[in-house]
Amino acid sequence: MGRITGGFATGAVIAALVFAGCGSDGDSGDSASTSTSGGGGGSSEPYRVYASLSLSGPLAGIGTAEQHGLEAAAEVLNAGGGIDGRRVELDINDDGSDPTQAVSLLQRKLTGGDKPDLVWPGSTSNVTLALCPLLMQQRVLALGITASSDIGDLDRCGYNFVMGPAPADSQRAVAEQLVQRGYRRVAVLLSNDAYGEAVQKAVEETFPEAGIEITQIENFAPDALDASPQLRRLRDTNPDALFIEGQGAALGKVLESRQQLGWDVPVVGGTGFGGSNVAALVGPDALRDVVMWQWGVGVRGSEPVPELYEQTALPAIQRAADGELRVASNLYAGGYDALMVADAAARAARSVDADAMRDALRGFAETPPSDPQWVMLSEYPYTAEKNFSGLPPGDFALALPERLDDHGQVPPARAAG
Known part of the structure; x- marks a missing residue:
């Protein structure tokens, strides 16, 4: 359904790429279509979705799941007539988690006169933050799940909407769970990337507010092979519990x-930990006394929209993934919901024009869509001041890191006490 574009930029500088002109004299590169419409072109033109994904490297499993979610949503939407009467067309690109690569590939697409209607802006916050200025400059709508707090800067990322909570909201909820479980002295281990930086800032704000003492914070590389030195330092602080956030094989x-x-x-x-299928990475002994804060769609019995997930989204996701969900279902549902949120915005705007859809999205808190088809969260209450969806009550839960079932789900954790 989608086409994968690869290759790495040589000697590229992100700032130069972002602000380079997008005139007609550029190389058309890997353009999937000669149309230049960014929206409102009518049913004879496709609704073009450009996806920048981590399809190689340590986060390839996550990027592949996001791709399958996008493919599943495209299948469902196209069976019903597409978005605004336009068939959804996916353009899948491998950025290898490299921000420079991601900017280079999207810049090539835009220079070739093939402006997408919607962008999935990366599997990592580093990539999203690199793409934001280009998306702003070209007025291209983006929906994704990366969650660095810097993405909330509307002057920088005003066309980007996040399908999930800001780090402060997420970590405030984690802090509440830690307190309920009786933990008052907590050590923290985070990935040293843009998301980890955002989580650290949120932890430093929200944990003390909840009465939790942070004994020490350490960081690990996304491609780490060993974390013994960091763990020894954290162990020496004698904490009641250890909070870990990151994603992928390094966990x-x-x-x-x-x-x-x-x-x-x-x-x-945290939620990145929860989505990484850690039970497939280590044996059961390494998972003793481990729980994780997880999206409800990835926890059995906690789905925000259970009937729609089971009857429509999940079968399409399973077909896209050849029957096997290798990471938590929320990572598939993120890609799925991106297109469902876009569809709801197009219906509200009665247009696929990027500015009209952005205005419609900003009204979702005040005027929610009447019949949304999304499944990962129960609502996406965006406003003109907030491009994160927030943390709807009941849409997240503590879970056990057990092997995923065929729905990409794990059992809920036992209640505190």
């Missing part, structure tokens, strides 16, 4: 390092 190395050290401190993982 398995973190948990293996904890096991090798013989450190039996209780672990609470």
